[in-house]
Amino acid sequence: MAGSPRSTSWARSAASGTSSSPRSGPRSVSEIAGEQPGIDVRLLVPALVGWICVAAMLPCRPVVLALSAAGFAGLGVVLMHPRWRRRSWATSVALTLVGTALCLVATAAHSSVREAGLVPALAAQRATATVEAGVLSDPRVVQTKGVRPTELVIVRVSVRTVVGRGQRSESSTPVLVFGDMSWAQVRWRERVRVSGRFDGADPGDDVVAVFNPSGAPQAVGEPGLVADAAEHVRSGLREAVSGLPDDARGLMPGLVIGDTSRTPQSLTDAMLATGMTHLSAVSGSNVAVVLAAGLGLCQLVGVRRRWRPMVALVLLAGFVILARPEPSVLRAAVMGVIGLLGLGASRRRMGLPALSGAVLVLLCIDPWLSRSYGFALSTLATFGLLLFARPWGGWFARFLPERLKTLGVAIAIPVAAQAMCGPVVVLLQGSVTLIGAFANLLAAPLVAPATVLGVSVALVALVSHPLAVLLAWVACAPTLGIVWIARVCADVRMGTLPWPDGPPGAFLLAFVTIGLLFMAPWLIATIHARPYAVAALGVLTLAAAWPTGGLVWPSPSWAMVACDVGQGDALVLASGTGHAVVVDAGPDAEAIDGCLRRLHVEVVDAVVLTHFHADHVDGLPGVLHGRVVRQILTSPVLDPSFQVREVQGWAAAAGIPMQPMYSGDQLRWGAVQAGVLWPARVIHEGSVPNNASVVLSVHIGGLRVLMLGDVETVSAHQVLLALRRDRAYLIGGGFDVLKVAHHGSRLQDPALAAEVRAPVAVISVGADNTYGHPARRTLDLLRSSGSQVFRTDQRGDIAVSLDSDGRILVSTRGR
Template identity: 25%
Template sequence: MPAPSPQQPVKRSPFQGFLPFFWLALASMGGILLADRVAIPAWGWLAGFLLCLLALILAWRLPERLALTHHLRRLTRVDQRLPGAILAVALCLGGWRYAAAQPAITPQHAAYYNDRGTVQMVGTVIKPPDFRDAVTNLTVAVESLEVLGGFAQQVNPAEISGGVLVQMQPGSAWAYGMRISVTGQLRTPPDGDDFSFQDFLARKGIGSLMTNPRVNRVEFDRGNPIKAALFTLHDRAVATLQTLFPSPEADLLAGILLGRDQGLSPELQAAFRRTGTAHIIAISGFNIAILAGLFSATFTRLLGRRWGALAAVSAISAYAVFVGGDAGVVRAAIMGAMGVLGGMFGRRQNGLNSLGLAALGMALINPNLPWDVGFQLSTAATLGLVLYAQPLEEWFVQFAARRISEEKAQKLVGPVSEFLLFTLAAQVMTLPIMIYHFGGVSWITLLANPLILPPQSLVMVLGGLALLTGLALPGMGQVLAIIALPFTRYTIRMVTWLARLPGSEVAYPSFHVLWLVVFYAVLFLLTLLPPGARRLTLKKIFSPQVGLLMLAGLTVLVWNRVLSAPDGRLHLTLLDDRGTLLVQTPSGGSVLIGGGESGSALNQALGEMLPSGGRHLDLLIIGSNAREDLLGLISVIKKVPIDMALWAVDPEVNQTSRTVVALLADQGVPAQPASAGAVVGAGEGLRIEILWAGERGALLWLTWENFHAVIPTGKVGECWDHLPAPPNALFLPAGLNVDDLPLEQITLWAPEVILLSATEADALPLQAALTGYPLVSRQVHGWVRVSSDGMGMWVRGQR
């Protein structure tokens, strides 16, 4: 009689079971996010906290015979293992913590003196300096502040505190712990439509920005000695990598192992961004999660489950200390360590509880964490390992057992998990977040990650061993570096090759945060459902009706792509009231002139005008340094790949222009100055020449075959005599006064169309002065487009 086959264990959803800390963390996060949206004072949240707590106590303690007790029990759900009132308490606690953490901008706060004249402040550099090519950033904790002019000071200078970001020219030596005296003007950080630098700094405790100040060193070694020692060790480790490895391999390892990616060339950084693999060149939750899974698997095999988990946590902690102990690394290490401890008993429920406990504690300590990208990546990567690492291992064993023996499959699953499956589990959870935040990620990332991620465990482990050994025994470190070098070089060569593939510039379109929520909701719903219900749900999702809808959507997408293909004509589209102009060449190239005031409006316009799935600019021409002509670029530069930028004006005249310069440098976009007489060729005989350039504007001349257009940008002044020929199309700049209108020249040129970009108040007198001329105003149309085949010309507008 054959032996009965062992009964297969019933598979349960990882969300089934008692998960108090996981749900408490979600509730507190919900309270923090709600407090950010709803202006409820801290005492209001505290009152809600006390009411919920009181209702819970009364529901527990009041006699059951009272009708009030039954109402309270039903309201608080006190009979459940995790009462609903406890979740309400956590929500109110999170809201109170966020509201209480918001600084009051009083005369005792440095931000109170923003935009109020010159000040002299004394403070300490509380973070390692951020050295960039164009600027050095110092985070300074203010100890005293004195107003030098323009505003009457109300309090004692020594009573003023707050955080300030000081930006200065590169070249000087600065260090953590320096006490410095800074003289300059405090400013409110810029607040764009799609990206608020003001909110970004505020969540880091910084309320003021000071650019190009006068700085004097007052005192050294004022910082925490333990932090100072860690930062010194960090600098020594970077120097050791530069000794052991050639460049750019040393720079890549400095980013992967130590979080310092400034040494990578702009071209290589752009290649990593384009292929969607930028997350590997800086320490993030993704890297720590991979290390956590690797340490846990390795030590568990060597020492057993419990001692292996403790050894893995110790290794993660040592790594966090070694790389400098910065706040983002510590958060990622805590997440990774809690995930490892949660899995000590082999149940995913423990991992979810541990992860929730870590997130709850950190969010209550720093309520600004939910907006920190590093925190989001840490949580997502660790959650991916907790939820999906074990199912992926089980799937691999079943798949491999069909081709080899089950015993061999069990032995093989360890290395495969460490070098592939753990990476895949973390990648599934983090990729949507990276695409949402960083933008510009190409479709090529679907090919790049499977090719580049598997050897990253070897890059981190072998590179880390070479670094540790090199610090103590340089000779032995050099031997290990030779072993690690091929994997690091493979990463760089593969990324560079993939970034050069035809069509790699076609990036994922930007999307609303709601789609991010929908993705994770669907993913968690499928994870939450038991296997039988999951199969039924997937069967419904992939039904014929859904297939028809997908086919219809694909048809619309294809036709949209066909209709947006180049038509052999030149198109000049006036996008806004500031004169922002999109030039599309006959073969599909694109040139953007200006940026306008609204990043969201410019992003939307480019999304409509540029080919579907191919948002890309060959050239960006900046002919005005006015704030109103640059604000729109702050978000566009991050979302739309740009091959080259051209500055026809001085980019160092104000904070907005300097921000654009820094963003271009961060995105790896080469930016070149251009003076009067410079000519740019855009292919097929299209030429753009700078006829005149001043301090605040420039005059551009566009020529293609028999078509000519004059394009003033910014404040052009008296420069209308520089035109080499009568233009077919005349673009009038924003801010033009009637007295400055060159009516005599316009009459002499007799242009076929005059395009006016102005606000409603400015447009009325100009329209009156140009009565009888072929005028087309932006006030009448949403956008205005001039098209030419080189001989004739057509004008089209949108109502």
């Protein structure tokens, strides 16, 4: 071994699979992983480095990407020179550099194609145009909340022809369409023509622009034979399950074809809370189940072994077409195949190299997967399955009766996946799911029958609708079992653990996970040696961590609360016992009424409506319900007029006076003092109502809050100039809390964030909103300015107060 290259020493030692006797003491995680013969990590580092580089450089121009690729490739070629190649690390580093260069070249090529044509320029100018586009996804209907609920349809298209500003161009540019219900009828792969207005997307997004159509789409091209056939199968499944209970009717199409349009929102929330969302859409596990069932059927009917790979490929192609060959489905298909490969006995050693190679290939095909949470979750879950499922399964099997030892791997799969995916889940939810592994473990035996029976329903529906309906009721049993597990586990107290959000929280959990993995042998040995002491310590730890304080949320000294009202703003300022000032009231009347009841607000000294958009005013009836409201203060810009009239009608019916606010106004309600910094004038660039938002500098006791409404970049800069002229701000020395403008949209002023540098930044935003709020670059801007970000879509109601020493305390109610 001394003469062998050092770069392969770890892989070879792992491949040796050296076992230790039960009495040889605890083994390290590397030894446990080493029980799997032939772990090959040579492609793992190139895949990881390539992934990081592509994700970091996605916003760069194609020329920058190409030059970077050339630099990486050049260094790789240099390291392959005989002078360097003798060094133990040179080959591994060269492989990493070449793999990264390949990914960056592919990214540059994709970016060049996307930037061709007129769309980027039209989006930058927010110009109108007429386009012909191919439909890339099924339409998704989103229900907006408020007094007047509306339906919005989201469709991803590829713009092929665009005519605007007197020019015409051909391209293949991905664009996200936000349309009315006329767009709900478009079909996958159909070609449509429509006019509308372009708007920009964030750099690094998987679409170049956003398109707001001015009318209904006109079909100018048919989807094609394959697309029509796939739609026929999908519609047959939907019709067959239409008579099932709501939860089964929504979940079964999600398991089989990735159609979640009928899934109740409460079920979606429960599956998110329990880490089971991968079951409600097409994932690698679904693909693996379908392939395993197909191959098992081949063995049963006597198909020769040499033909089975071909059958598997046909099954995979059919399943992908049925579920739509979008990036997420293609990713799930690849990960499902690799996961199946990793669990196979004869070719297990191929799993990790196949996963690493698949990551590189998928990044070359679609570089925007590098920023996809779904891609990260699939990759990490598959990695956990390949590395830990079998050794952990063997360990679990030791504690099972002889007849049940084969279930060890089934138990290990969700545990390994949950452990690997935890850091990414923190980025999504801002919390750690404690119940997730247990919920997935309970649901695991039901996933395969539900998926296989669901696929069977879709196929049988092609020949007999009554028989498909009967089979759907059979499939309903395991499907409702999954639903029951999700709903029960979602209600478990302490099912989620609050955790620092953003990259710091993700890195912290990754560090904790790695530490626990390496400490596992010692922990196991300690448990065996001192079981009663460990049990007592566990009980004491649980008792200390049990959140008894949460029963009286928020603390009696709360100063400000951001209510979780969905995609809108509703902030409450404590002006006295049972009294408050409400800043904005939208869009959900029931949600804001419930929030004020939880805060025991009986008298509202004032309602401040920063502007008249629905997501800030449509919940006003909830504020007025059952409590005294003394006055309503508004922006001086009465736009949009129909919502102004509606607010005026509510105020008149309740007998409440309304009056506008202007820059320079000073107001006081009990403990709350507020100065109006904006608006001083009307700004016509961008959204007039947003830029006319009332901006308040608020003092509540010792807490200083800057509330920005929905101001956009230009008006935010005017607020900065006003702050620099404000005597109270200059003397007081800044703000403790920043209410981030416009739900964290990309239209922020970096100079204002750098100036304010509030320790706490609050974003009022709806979960899974269709606007991309909060924007990634806004979150990065806030964190780089030293702010800790709290979001209502992740934390629920957010309360801010000061302790007796003047320190800022933030407590969240949870969702």
